Amino acid sequence: MNHRLTDLKALRLKAMDIRQDIMTSLAAAKSGHSAGPLGMADIFTALFFNVAKIDPTNPSWPERDRIVLSNGHICPVLYATMAQAGFFPKEELMTLRQLGTRLQGHPHRSALPGLETTSGPLGSGTSQSAGMALAFKMDGTSQRVWCLTSDGEQQEGNTWEGVMFAAAKQLDNLTVIMDRNYIQIDGTTETIMPLDPLADKYRAFNWHVIEIDGHNMEAIIDALEEAKSMHHRPTLILANVVPGKGVSYMENNYIWHGAPPGIGDVPGAPSKADQLPVALADLAKMRQQIETDHMT
Amino acid sequence: MPLNQSANLVPNLFDAATIKQAGTRDGYGQGLVELGKQDPRVVVLCADLTESTRSNLFQKAFPDRFIEIGVAEQNLITVGAGLAAAGKIPYMASYAAFAPGRCWEQIRTTFGYNDLHGVVAGAHAGVSVGPDGATHQAVEDIATMRTIAGCTVLAPCDAVRAQQATMATITVGHLCYIRFGRDKYPVFTTPTTPFQIGKAEVFYEGSDVTVVACGPLVYQALLAAKQLEGTISVEVIDSTTIKPLDEATIVTSAKKTGAVVTAEEASIIGGLGGAVAETLSRQYPVPMEYIGLHDIYGESGQADELLGKFQMKAVDIVAAIKRLLQRQ
Numbered sequence: 001m002n003h004r005l006t007d008l009k010a011l012r013l014k015a016m017d018i019r020q021d022i023m024t025s026l027a028a029a030k031s032g033h034s035a036g037p038l039g040m041a042d043i044f045t046a047l048f049f050n051v052a053k054i055d056p057t058n059p060s061w062p063e064r065d066r067i068v069l070s071n072g073h074i075c076p077v078l079y080a081t082m083a084q085a086g087f088f089p090k091e092e093l094m095t096l097r098q099l100g101t102r103l104q105g106h107p108h109r110s111a112l113p114g115l116e117t118t119s120g121p122l123g124s125g126t127s128q129s130a131g132m133a134l135a136f137k138m139d140g141t142s143q144r145v146w147c148l149t150s151d152g153e154q155q156e157g158n159t160w161e162g163v164m165f166a167a168a169k170q171l172d173n174l175t176v177i178m179d180r181n182y183i184q185i186d187g188t189t190e191t192i193m194p195l196d197p198l199a200d201k202y203r204a205f206n207w208h209v210i211e212i213d214g215h216n217m218e219a220i221i222d223a224l225e226e227a228k229s230m231h232h233r234p235t236l237i238l239a240n241v242v243p244g245k246g247v248s249y250m251e252n253n254y255i256w257h258g259a260p261p262g263i264g265d266v267p268g269a270p271s272k273a274d275q276l277p278v279a280l281a282d283l284a285k286m287r288q289q290i291e292t293d294h295m296t
Numbered sequence: 297m298p299l300n301q302s303a304n305l306v307p308n309l310f311d312a313a314t315i316k317q318a319g320t321r322d323g324y325g326q327g328l329v330e331l332g333k334q335d336p337r338v339v340v341l342c343a344d345l346t347e348s349t350r351s352n353l354f355q356k357a358f359p360d361r362f363i364e365i366g367v368a369e370q371n372l373i374t375v376g377a378g379l380a381a382a383g384k385i386p387y388m389a390s391y392a393a394f395a396p397g398r399c400w401e402q403i404r405t406t407f408g409y410n411d412l413h414g415v416v417a418g419a420h421a422g423v424s425v426g427p428d429g430a431t432h433q434a435v436e437d438i439a440t441m442r443t444i445a446g447c448t449v450l451a452p453c454d455a456v457r458a459q460q461a462t463m464a465t466i467t468v469g470h471l472c473y474i475r476f477g478r479d480k481y482p483v484f485t486t487p488t489t490p491f492q493i494g495k496a497e498v499f500y501e502g503s504d505v506t507v508v509a510c511g512p513l514v515y516q517a518l519l520a521a522k523q524l525e526g527t528i529s530v531e532v533i534d535s536t537t538i539k540p541l542d543e544a545t546i547v548t549s550a551k552k553t554g555a556v557v558t559a560e561e562a563s564i565i566g567g568l569g570g571a572v573a574e575t576l577s578r579q580y581p582v583p584m585e586y587i588g589l590h591d592i593y594g595e596s597g598q599a600d601e602l603l604g605k606f607q608m609k610a611v612d613i614v615a616a617i618k619r620l621l622q623r624q
Contacts, residue, residue, distance in 0.1 A: 131381070
């Protein structure tokens with residue numbers, strides 16, 4: 001497991017490598033979701049490079065933790081993280097969404113070793129993760145299940161069926177990490193179908209809830225570790241995340257929920273041809289800031 | 297004697313006074329218990345219908361491997377998919393109106409396209425559910441499950457065959473759907489009646505017309521064949537497997553008789569009738585008649601009354617055969 005990173009600076013820089021790969025692979029694909037993947041890069045980095053028990057050289061290792069992506073549309077961050085961790089060659093990221101690719105527009109489990117589920121239709125990841133966690137409880141084994149979910153899919157009834165079930169079965173080996181970025185395709189979550197107070201809702205369902213800044217690497221790792229120590233209750237990590245994090249013109253703009261860099265006129269965004277270069281320049285600035293942060 | 301002796305059907309096949317009656321769902325419950333003994337990976341899930349789907353037989357024998365889901369059919373499937381991804385073989389039961397009725401997309405995505413082995417068991421399929429009415433009488437399930445790529449679809453004709461079919465699903469390795477009725481039906485096959493997924497069996501041999509049937513209507517087809525003996529020679533084929541359809545057996549029979557009636561307690565649109573027509577239209581087109589629901593919902597009533605109303609009884613199969621032969 002030599003992909004593992006332990007110091008904060010290295011983890012923060014790895015998240016920047018992943019953000020860069022997200023932008024270049026989406027630009028090559030000419031379709032796909034930008035904001036969610038950029039927002040979740042720090043959390044994916046913490047899971048894959050520090051907390052989860054996985055081995056990229058042995059993706060079918062039975063004792064591995066299961067990292068389940070429920071909101072399949074943010075798969076560019078999953079693919080970029082897996083490539084960076086060594087599950088498959090980084091060059092393959094440029095095949096995203098193309099004919100014959102292993103990197104389907106939404107993840108297909110049997111296409112790519114290391115994917116734990118097929119996903120895309122929203123709201124079923126929590127239940128599938130609960131099923132896995134229950135299987136490990138029945139077998140008395142120690143794998144943990146880490147489920148990445150979106151805030152938009154809290155509007156799905158199936159999600160709450162899974163939330164109720166996981167608490168009833170006391171699945172303390174299950175952690176759900178929610179991308180609370182307040183956007184969905186048609187607009188902001190609180191105007192489309194209000195979700196707050198999400199923490200209270202999960203607590204009422206008998207979950208342990210931890211709220212964090214989803215870009216604070218230290219807080220992310222602390223929360224993931226805290227989840228490991230819980231007994232008899234599943235944990236929700238409610239991660240407040242800036243959609244489009246790191247790319248100035250994408251941050252907090254729901255237009256970029258379902259669009260790649262290089263699309264037509266978007267108010268406030270660079271011209272079509274400049275969108276990828278500006279995105280990469282913005283990410284370079286963010287990387288420089290991380291270097292500066294850690295100089296002192 | 298047109299009865300196919302190698303099918304090993306019960307000797308009192310046509311003796312209404314003595315033939316045993318049982319629910320196909322009983323065969324499911326008994327099959328689960330046998331599977332539980334054979335394979336520790338087998339787990340059984342149910343959505344608050346444990347007794348009436350006969351999942352309770354497994355629950356009693358293996359309480360640690362039975363998972364109560366509550367009234368949540370989408371969760372029934374998706375929790376099952378998680379269990380399957382972690383190495384279990386889940387059997388997931390509800391009424392067919394609710395599973396697959398309520399959770400078709402979850403079945404398609406988290407089992408079908410996800411390449412996982414699990415068995416969805418739809419009880420109370422067909423109009424013979426009776427007094428509960430059309431909300432609880434699934435007639436669309438064969439069509440909806442048949443369209444999921446790679447899904448095996450089974451409709452056993454009696455309790456013995458239901459147990460055989462249930463047990464056979466353990467080796468399939470991918471998504472299966474198996475449907476059961478609510479009523480008690482004659483038990484006319486035996487444990488030595490040949491059964492294999494993907495293989496249809498000729499129960500009654502004839503040369504004028506073929507009846508391809510599934511589920512409880514296989515027995516009605518046998519009654520029709522018996523009634524017509526001496527006037528019209530009827531071949532009766534049990535197609536417990538609707539997908540993958542045993543094309544060879546059906547085409548061979550169609551070549552012999554030149555006329556085919558299909559019979560199912562389901563919508564004829566996309567059901568067994570549709571599957572047989574798709575095959576014959578490509579390989580050996582012959583005139584056909586369809587017994588089943590003709591673009592209509594069921595309703596409340598006694599099972600026998602409903603089978604009569606929707607023209608699914610032996611007398612209706614006889615009439616369909618005569619109509620068909622008159623067209624030729």
